[in-house]
Amino acid sequence: MSRKVTIELDQFTVHELEDIFKVQxxxxxxxxxxxxxATISTGRLPFRIEKPTERLKAALASTDYAEYNNAKEGLKALLG
Incomplete structure (x- = not known):
């Protein structure tokens, strides 16, 4: 017996997925x-999901950051 499963995704996501799947x-x-x-055979999701560490949460919430207009500016700031 089969059962139909339907999911709703925005149009952009559908196009992105179709492009990736088409390549495969x-x-x-x-x-x-x-x-x-893969989920059934391994008994888990076929990819790893990680909870963010406290350090990562703090970094994401931080307002201490710098913005650059391009990679060259960013590298110059990092390398001195």
Missing amino acids: GLTPEQAFQLFVA
Whole structure:
């Protein structure tokens, strides 16, 4: 017996996924079936999800940062 599963994604996300899957020779349906098979065979998600450390949370919340107009400016500031 089969059961249909439907997910809603914004149009940009759908196009991005389709482009990635196309390079791999997959349809979105085939990619999802691979995801499901990998999840079931390993008993977990087929990728790692990490909780951010306290240090990372603090860094993300920090207002102590600098902005640069391009990579050259950023590298100059880093390297002196």
